[in-house]
Amino acid sequence: MFDNNVILFEGINYHPSSFDFINSDLIKETNILYSHTMLLEFANNSYEERLILEAITDIKNSLISAMQKLYEIIKNLNAKFQNFITRLVSGNKKWIEKIKAELDENTINDKFSYEIFPYWKNSSKLLSYKFPDFQENNVDFLEELKDEDKFKEKYFKDLFITVDGKTTFDPKTFFRGSDKKVSINKKELLAHLKYIITFVENYSELTRPIVDRNNKLLEILNKGLSKIKTAPLKESNMILETVLTLLEQGDKPITTKDIDKNSIGDTKNPEQDKRIGEKDPNIDVKTEATIRQTYNKICYQINSARMMIAEENYNSYVTLLNNAYTSRIKK
Numbered sequence: 001m002f003d004n005n006v007i008l009f010e011g012i013n014y015h016p017s018s019f020d021f022i023n024s025d026l027i028k029e030t031n032i033l034y035s036h037t038m039l040l041e042f043a044n045n046s047y048e049e050r051l052i053l054e055a056i057t058d059i060k061n062s063l064i065s066a067m068q069k070l071y072e073i074i075k076n077l078n079a080k081f082q083n084f085i086t087r088l089v090s091g092n093k094k095w096i097e098k099i100k101a102e103l104d105e106n107t108i109n110d111k112f113s114y115e116i117f118p119y120w121k122n123s124s125k126l127l128s129y130k131f132p133d134f135q136e137n138n139v140d141f142l143e144e145l146k147d148e149d150k151f152k153e154k155y156f157k158d159l160f161i162t163v164d165g166k167t168t169f170d171p172k173t174f175f176r177g178s179d180k181k182v183s184i185n186k187k188e189l190l191a192h193l194k195y196i197i198t199f200v201e202n203y204s205e206l207t208r209p210i211v212d213r214n215n216k217l218l219e220i221l222n223k224g225l226s227k228i229k230t231a232p233l234k235e236s237n238m239i240l241e242t243v244l245t246l247l248e249q250g251d252k253p254i255t256t257k258d259i260d261k262n263s264i265g266d267t268k269n270p271e272q273d274k275r276i277g278e279k280d281p282n283i284d285v286k287t288e289a290t291i292r293q294t295y296n297k298i299c300y301q302i303n304s305a306r307m308m309i310a311e312e313n314y315n316s317y318v319t320l321l322n323n324a325y326t327s328r329i330k331k
Contacts, residue, residue, distance in 0.1 A: 006092060006095050006124040006318060006319060006322055007087060007088055007092055008088075008314075008315045008319070009084055009088065009311040009312075009314060009315050010084070010110075011311065012077065012080055012081065012084075012261050012307075012311070014077055014304045014307045014308055015080075015308075019065055019070065019073060022066055022069055022070045022073065024069070025062075025066045026063065026066050026067070029059055029062045029066060032059050033056065033059045033060060033063065036052055036055055036056045036059060039040035040052050040053070040056070055207065060228070061186060063228065064225065064228060064229060067221070067224070067225050067228065068168050069331060070176045070221065070226065071218065071221045071222065071225060072213070074217065074218060074221065077216055078211065078214040078215070078218065081211065081214070081307055082209075082211055084311075085203060085204050085207055086204065087315065088203060089201075089202075089204045092200065092318065096197065096201050096321075097199055098325075099286060099321050099325055100197060101195060102325065102328070103187065103193070103321070103324055103325055103328060105190055106329070107328040107329050107330070108186050108189060108190065108324055108329075109186065109324075109327045109328060109329055110186055111186075112185060112186045112323075112324055112327060113184070113185055114184055114185055114189070114320050114323055114324070115181040115182070115183050115184075116151060116181055116182065116184065116316050116320055117176040117177055117178050117180075117181050117182070117312075117313075117316065118176075118178050118182050119175075119176060119309075119313045119316065119317075120177065120192055120195060120196075121177035121178070122174055122175055122176075122177050122311070123177075123184045123195075123199070125158070125174075125175070126175040126306055126310060126313065127207065127209060127210070127310070128209050128304065129209070129213075129306060131213065131299055131302070132155050134292070134295050145291045145295055146291065146294075148294050148298065151294065151298070152169055152298060156169070156298070158303065159171045159302065160172065161173045161179065163176055163179045165206050166184070171200050171301065171302045171305035171306070172305045172308065172309055175305060175306060175309040176309060176312075189320075189324060196317045196320065196321065197321070199313075199314075200318060200319055200321070201318050203314055207310055210303065210306050210310060212306055213299070213303045213306075214303065214307075215302055217296070217303065220296060227314075237249070259315045
């Protein structure tokens with residue numbers, strides 16, 4: 001039973017699946033945009049060219065509108081995360097003071113028992129995870145990003161978890177400390193009590209690095225939005241791919257092979273190949289878009305897990321403390 005003054009996270013869906021409606025709009029408009037840019041090359045006269053250009057302008061404006069909606073969604077989620085943090089820390093201030101004053105070795109019930117994920121094992125990485133900077137001028141770094149699996153194995157090796165003999169890239173399980181809950185008694189609670197209280201009390205400061213990473217993601221989106229407004233038609237189509245990275249993530253992330261296979265910018269039209277020549281003038285843009293897509297997708301997947309587990313962690317610690325408090329031996 002909870003103290004009436006205790007506040008918990010209400011729970012927010014940060015996963016890209018919550019953006020599906022924007023995702024489908026972006027993919028649809030992008031496919032139409034690319035089709036029209038191809039039609040432009042087949043225009044027989046200035047009249048046809050003008051009609052196609054007008055259509056392309058409308059489509060591009062639809063894309064910009066969808067991207068702006070996406071930016072606002074992620075911006076609002078970030079704001080909600082921060083607002084909840086402020087409410088929790090300020091709202092639970094009196095309650096945590098009571099916990100500090102009345103919960104100790106003499107008051108915790110000898111029969112106390114509680115099941116919880118061992119968040120304390122990887123708490124430092126949950127709160128201050130180190131992401132490699134995107135090194136756009138480092139040829140070796142960009143080359144590494146062409147293979148998503150190898151890139152993750154090199155830079156995010158600790159996020160690979162082995163469960164029942166199977167190893168997978170699983171940030172959420174890593175940040176939980178285990179795939180299974182553990183049962184802690186009075187002795188184990190006392191060993192972690194000071195840390196748990198500090199975590200709840202200083203949650204605002206501890207979670208600041210997560211918010212900072214969100215702001216970097218928003219910066220990437222904003223730059224993409226600015227570029228597509230001014231980029232040439234074909235190039236703007238490719239730039240959009242870097243924005244879709246924040247959306248095209250399921251429980252099983254796509255790989256660079258999937259991106260290449262399903263790329264909206266690819267074409268198998270041999271006639272077009274002849275017109276353009278042996279080298280596609282957009283090949284460098286395509287490559288950069290795919291590389292940025294891989295980097296951003298991985299980083300957002302990890303940060304999304306950090307936000308979800310940070311909330312889960314806070315709620316679990318508050319529930320644990322409240323359980324110990326309500327079952328305590330009163331002096």
